[in-house]
Amino acid sequence: MITLNLKEIFESRDNFSKSYILKPSDIKLPSELGEIKEETFVNVNIRKVKGGYAIDLEIESGIYLECSRCLEVYRKEVEQSSARKLENPSHEREIFLSEKDLNVSFMEEPDILNLTELVREELILSVPMKPLCSPTCSGINPGVVEDYKQSPADPRFAILKSLFAEKEVSE
Numbered sequence: 001m002i003t004l005n006l007k008e009i010f011e012s013r014d015n016f017s018k019s020y021i022l023k024p025s026d027i028k029l030p031s032e033l034g035e036i037k038e039e040t041f042v043n044v045n046i047r048k049v050k051g052g053y054a055i056d057l058e059i060e061s062g063i064y065l066e067c068s069r070c071l072e073v074y075r076k077e078v079e080q081s082s083a084r085k086l087e088n089p090s091h092e093r094e095i096f097l098s099e100k101d102l103n104v105s106f107m108e109e110p111d112i113l114n115l116t117e118l119v120r121e122e123l124i125l126s127v128p129m130k131p132l133c134s135p136t137c138s139g140i141n142p143g144v145v146e147d148y149k150q151s152p153a154d155p156r157f158a159i160l161k162s163l164f165a166e167k168e169v170s171e
């Protein structure tokens with residue numbers, strides 16, 4: 001896990017940039033969401049601002065997701081940039097979050113940034129509500145569905161079907 005002591009870092013400078021490579025084992029996603037099987041590349045830039053820190057993150061990775069239509073697992077390329085403001089936890093005042101504050105995160109410990117957790121959050125946010133292996137995914141292989149229709153498990157359906165077929169012919 002990568003944690004940055006921002007207080008120490010900003011004692012000697014007012015701008016911090018660094019690149020990191022996170023191993024798949026560093027970033028565990030909830031299994032129902034997807035899986036990371038490759039290294040994640042992260043560029044981070046941090047500036048001290050009033051009330052906290054401004055963070056720019058660039059993340060490159062790949063997430064293995066299950067397509068919501070055909071249920072096949074596919075790799076989704078992730079290439080995203082985000083900007084966030086980090087504030088120290090506040091016990092003195094109640095915190096009201098408005099919509100424009102949604103990209104404000106609070107540090108669990110003063111001036112300590114858990115970069116791994118921040119990257120993990122961004123990756124989770126990048127997973128679509130209904131993942132699709134391709135925009136034109138036609139769903140479960142139609143061949144499989146047809147086979148199922150042609151051989152109903154219950155033989156009574158076959159008899160009913162032939163009765164209807166006869167009726168159609170006689171009309």
Ligand SMILES: [Zn+2]
Nearest residue numbers: 067070133137
């Ligand atoms: Zn699909």
